[in-house]
Amino acid sequence: MLSVDGLTKRFGGFTAVNQVSFEVGEGEILGLIGPNGSGKSTTFNLIAGTLTPTAGSVRFQGREIGGLKPNLVCRAGIARTFQIPRPFTRLKLLENVALAAYYGAGERIGRSEAWSRAEDALALVQLPVDGETTIDGLGAAGLKKLELARALATRPRVLLADESLGGLDESEMDQAADMLEHIRRQRGITIVWVEHIMGVLMRVVDRCVVLDHGEVIAEGLPQVVASDRKVVEVYLGGDAGEVQAQVAARARSETGAGGTS
Amino acid sequence: MGRLANLIGLVALLAVPMLGVSDYVLHLGITILIWGFVYTAWSLMGRFGLVSLGHGAFLGIGAYTVTMLWNHAGISPWLGIPVAVALAVLVAVLIGYPCFRFRITGHYFALVTLALGEIVLMLIVALRDWTGGSLGVTPASALSADVSFSLVALQVSSKGVFFYVAVGLWLLGLWVWKRVDSSMARYALEAANEQEDAAASVGVDVTRTKLTITVLSAALTALGGIAYGQYQLYINPETVSGIAKSLEIVFAVIAGGMYVRLGPTFGAAFTLLLAEGLRVAFGHDVHGLDGTIYGLMLVIFIIFMPEGILGRLARLWETRRAPTSPRTASA
Incomplete structure (x- = not known):
């Protein structure tokens, strides 16, 4: 591989x-x-x-x-995570991951597909999938999970x-x-x-x-x-x-x- | 509700020239709209951390290219405009690509653009045989006592007519803003601004994304410079280029608020009315007073109201509405 x-x-x-x-x-x-x-x-x-x-x-x-x-x-x-989490704090949690889904797919998927892939990735790492959760509330462990979700949303x-x-x-x-x-x-x-x-x-x-x-x-x-x-x-x-x-x-x-x- | 309010506002705006207001009021309106458009163009990239201190360069390239082609080659602005915009785009790419490719961001990016604005200013002054140097230049007039409008020269003597041109331009700026705001590129730009490596790691082509918004911003700014030149029918390096102009843009945008759509326009109105107010109050006696006051206010805004006046108002409005909305719903 x-x-x-x-x-x-x-x-x-x-x-x-x-x-x-x-x-x-x-x-x-x-x-x-x-x-x-x-x-x-x-x-x-x-x-x-x-x-x-x-x-x-x-x-x-x-x-x-x-x-x-x-x-x-x-x-x-091939997706990666960062040792020290690097969230996009100006975006919502779901947006962080949807962005990854969209660009990870080479901008070849629609908006709704990007959002559904993001929800799927967040669910996989057991983070909330609602559109309102912000980055502020996530602790150290949550940020690590976000790193994983963002990488996974690119479907590596x-x-x-x-x-x-x-x-x-x-x-x-x-x-x-x-x-x-x-x-x-x-x-x-x-x-x-x-x-x-x-x-x-x-x-x-x-x-x-x-x-x-x-x-x-x-x-x-x-x-x-x-x-x-x-x-x-x-x-x-x-x-x-x-x-x-x-x-x-x-x-x-x-x-x-x-x-x- | 918001849509209806927008529509009413627009109709009211379009009705202004028909109300028999004085030329002075129309002049203020046109100036606010043109600069509102330019400031909006600047904020397209400024709000994503791409702070340019050299947008005067694009204004100057726009205004001077069109005027030079018309004055020296008799080329109509209809052709001059695309040429000028293309030139601005070219310069934006030449400056932007190396910056973004080699990750020149933040203060360093601002410094590079600062130099750019100065280079264009010096170029205009150096080519004084063509450009009239620091004395400025007037587009060869196609207007006379009988001719109040020339389609070929894109010149019009009626402020009322130009008002609509300015409204059209300003609406174009707001429309582009909205398109950017509702695109996926907005997320990519937010991400690239904050965490460039992380943005790249999820597939964002950071260089291309930043370059696209820079080119868009430069092209619209050049259009604004052209509109200003065609309206005033007089340009000089200080009014459409150089550090002072570039910093004026930044000040207005910070005062108005660069994160809300009407913020830059608000900034244009605010700075213009401030300048006019000072002029009326003190005349031209105290030279440099407006610049001093701008500087002081800039510091105050950055410390106490970094989101700008309109940004602050928008936030207050939201927080005031949020707790009351459930009650109004149950009532």
Whole structure:
């Protein structure tokens, strides 16, 4: 579905992303993780079109999209969220999302279709669908949901979720993770989840790609990655126990539920 | 209800020249309508954070192109108008595209446009052999004691007739405003103004969206400059170009309110009546007094009433009506 090959980004003499390659399968939730400064955000922005690659390619459904402008990447079928929510505060909640539906569809849908897609996206993330709700009333968690709704309203095939959960408490983190899983289950959307806190992510993702100093240092199933010596060394540090616990919890719940999704 | 009120207002406006009012009153009316139109054109982009301090450039390009073509080449304004508007559009694209492409926004955008207004002013002065320099220029008159109207030259001596031209122009401005307001582009512009990256991330072509509204604004402003020239039958660089003119637009729009449709027109009436009032009260003795008062009032407006007079009134009206409407419904 999405294939990143030899992706490289240099800022002057500094190489932020170096020869990064990975594949994202259709319907998969891929965790793109790494400590601060590991290059995951740069990689994310290279895919989303916010940054132009120095070298390498990003192919989406066989088509090269590396270097396309963000609005064209969106229209091609890859939507993104922002780590720090960026709502359009002068517009109503529903208008925020309807705007995304309309322009995400390349201005080729009517107004009523745009509004109905917006209502659908808001309902999916459990935000109010009435036309009166303003941005002011949404809390931190609500704004995160708005980010998702706006991205989903563009009807993407791939969702790039920049979900730094740092500002949320534990139950909110759980809800955010559940939300992504819910979106995948409901819509079959492929998700790339960028995150630096490994714990809660491990419960939901199918596979992980771990970056450090701009390079891929591990890739694979969460339980395998979490026990990888290099990953534990450079990244997890004192957090290792917590991650192992999350992986164990997932294993238990999956056995209980009788298999994976 | 609103529609009916609009209609009554329009009929009343159209009846003004038939009421035998003095030429002075008609002159004030025409001036308010022409500048109301120009200010409306400015606000089309200004209300989305694209604050231009150089719209005088488009006024000047409009007025001077038409007059130069008529005076030096005998080309009728009928042809001169599209040429002038095309020129204004070209300049708008040359300035706008690099700004929007490279994300020059806010204060920096304002500074770029400020330079533009000055460049056009200097150009007019520098080409004094053609333009008459800072002394200004009069379109070669096609009017005489017997001829009060020339279709070819688009000149008319009757203020009553020109009043209707001005009304037509002003209505055009309001109509464009309404079209923009009810379009999806309005949402895109609001979004691009506030969060450019987020707007692009949902598929908005930010550069194109901003450029479109800039071009529209520039074209209408050029039309306003042309109308002013054809009405006054005299233009000079200071009245249709340069920083002073550009800032006057901004002041009027801020005073009137740039987020409501009639705000810019209200601003035009407000500033004109203020200027006339000062002129009557102090004559020309205290030079620069109106400019000083504009400046002071601008500061006061920005601090205490950023939505402008009409914007504030509209809000008061809404909040006053909101709590009473359920009662009137039950009564």
